[in-house]
Amino acid sequence: MRDRDNTELLIDADRGDTAAWHEIVRRYARLVWAVPRSHRLSREDAADVCQATWLALAENLSRIRRPERLGAWLVTTTRRETLTVLRLRGREVPLDLWEAADDGPTPEERALARDAGLWRAYATLTDRCREILRLAAFAPELSFTQVAEAVGIPVNSLGATRGRCLAVLRRRLGVEVGR
Amino acid sequence: MIGLKVASDRALLDALALLVDDLDPTPESVAVRARSALVERSSSDMITMRLLSDSVHAPGRPRELAFTGLDLRFDPVVGGWEVTGPARAGTSVVARWPGGQVTAAVAAGRFHVERVPFGPVRFVLRGADASGRDHVTPWFVA
Numbered sequence: 001m002r003d004r005d006n007t008e009l010l011i012d013a014d015r016g017d018t019a020a021w022h023e024i025v026r027r028y029a030r031l032v033w034a035v036p037r038s039h040r041l042s043r044e045d046a047a048d049v050c051q052a053t054w055l056a057l058a059e060n061l062s063r064i065r066r067p068e069r070l071g072a073w074l075v076t077t078t079r080r081e082t083l084t085v086l087r088l089r090g091r092e093v094p095l096d097l098w099e100a101a102d103d104g105p106t107p108e109e110r111a112l113a114r115d116a117g118l119w120r121a122y123a124t125l126t127d128r129c130r131e132i133l134r135l136a137a138f139a140p141e142l143s144f145t146q147v148a149e150a151v152g153i154p155v156n157s158l159g160a161t162r163g164r165c166l167a168v169l170r171r172r173l174g175v176e177v178g179r
Numbered sequence: 180m181i182g183l184k185v186a187s188d189r190a191l192l193d194a195l196a197l198l199v200d201d202l203d204p205t206p207e208s209v210a211v212r213a214r215s216a217l218v219e220r221s222s223s224d225m226i227t228m229r230l231l232s233d234s235v236h237a238p239g240r241p242r243e244l245a246f247t248g249l250d251l252r253f254d255p256v257v258g259g260w261e262v263t264g265p266a267r268a269g270t271s272v273v274a275r276w277p278g279g280q281v282t283a284a285v286a287a288g289r290f291h292v293e294r295v296p297f298g299p300v301r302f303v304l305r306g307a308d309a310s311g312r313d314h315v316t317p318w319f320v321a
Contacts, residue, residue: 137196
């Protein structure tokens, strides 16, 4: 059976088709989760932000004007709530990066256990770089314009910013090599 | 690691995607909550209230939000928030969260909700306009 496109999925979900809704969630859950996590929100706060985003989408299924840009809409909505929660928590509070919700190993511990230099290099980047690179990694279909709008920077500077982020990542990978 | 250092941008980003998927995957509980969001939709004839102000920029004080139909003040209590404020119209205020809700009467222009849980929430102002329609805030994380 042919895959339904975003327009069909949104229309069908708006009519109460749970299979269509689940397909939207399947396609974009990873992208939505990436936004609060790239801003170092705890897993618990990130889960609340993601849920608020999905509730907002469910409420606005018939108001998405450009279904082909649903990914960008989700990123923008999630980012807005992420920034609000960040301000509520206050940056003066020490941030527990990748705080685990259970007793299992944290991503950093698992990365260290398997010598994931790429992860360590990525974790040292700024919030903006982590967000841009995670969006680029997870949603290559988003245009420069969509990513720029979603992360709130001028579209004509996104390419240079992304290039700088990748250069920093490569340099830090180089440091890893030298260790 | 040397290979990644000289890899193309796309190859490096693909490696990053694989690693993030492995080390920080979307929790299944988050996906479950996302899938259940569809049943939380409100009636389509509700009017969405506009956010006028949010004191989120003033850390250390109770959070206060002003919408076109009502104001919300959040004071911490065990397991959630006590929510109070003036309602500029309507007969009652419903605090809704995924899977639950509580209704408070509007008396002398004010309402009082003893406890709403942490997490996403929205508020419905019953009978908020002359035609008797309900007005509702967008979802937000309290």
